[in-house]
Amino acid sequence: MRCGVMTELMKTDNTIDTAQDLVKKSMYASMAAGLVPVPVFDFLAVSGIQLEMLRRLSHIYGVTFMEGKGKNALAALIGGSFPTSVTPLVVSLVKMVPIIGSTIGAISLPLISGASTYAVGKVFIQHFESGGTFLTFDPEKVRTYYAEQLKEGKAVAAAVDTKKATA
Known part of the structure; x- marks a missing residue:
């Protein structure tokens, strides 16, 4: 009986580690996507990266993935934080402004995109864990x-950005 409990604990720890690793990789991918010079793309x-992350998290936790519900969840979660939700799109559109726009976009959008993806991932890990x-x-x-995870995500993404700048 005790062995079963230990196996379950190891499985849970492994699940959380796998999920957190996926969130970090998705955050990096989102930061890279934020560098794309084409506005709105x-x-x-x-x-798309965030939706794929949700699909993979649901698989890790054995939850049936529903694309429509996933899209709605993302829209409701991110869209409900109005200033936060509008910022990535606005920064993306700012890229249309010659020189200044592309500079602002290249600096801020990777950070915002990474932080948002990090926060979404952390929210769904907590949700699926419960x-x-x-x-x-x-x-x-x-x-x-x-909101707490978005703030933490900004710090994590900024640390990644700083490491790349000093490397």
Whole structure:
């Protein structure tokens, strides 16, 4: 009996480690997508990366992935944080302004994209860890946690950015 408990604990630890690794890799991919010089395409690429991250997280946790519900969850979670949700699209559109726009976009969009992806991933890890599914996801209940993780994600993404700049 005790062996079963230990196996379950190791499985849970491995699940969390695998999920957190996926979130970090998705954050890096989102940061790279933020560097795409084509306005709006970068925004769409990040959305696709986040949706794929949700699909993979659901697989890790054995939750049935529902693309429509995943898209709705992303829109509700990110869109509900109005200033935060508009920022990536606005920065993407700013890239249209010659010289200054592309500079601003190249500096800020990777950071914003990475932080947003990090926060979404952390929210869904918490949700799936507590036994949630796409059908039980309530963005209002996790809004504060999302904001906390977005702040943490900005620090993590900035640290990645700083490491690359000093390397």
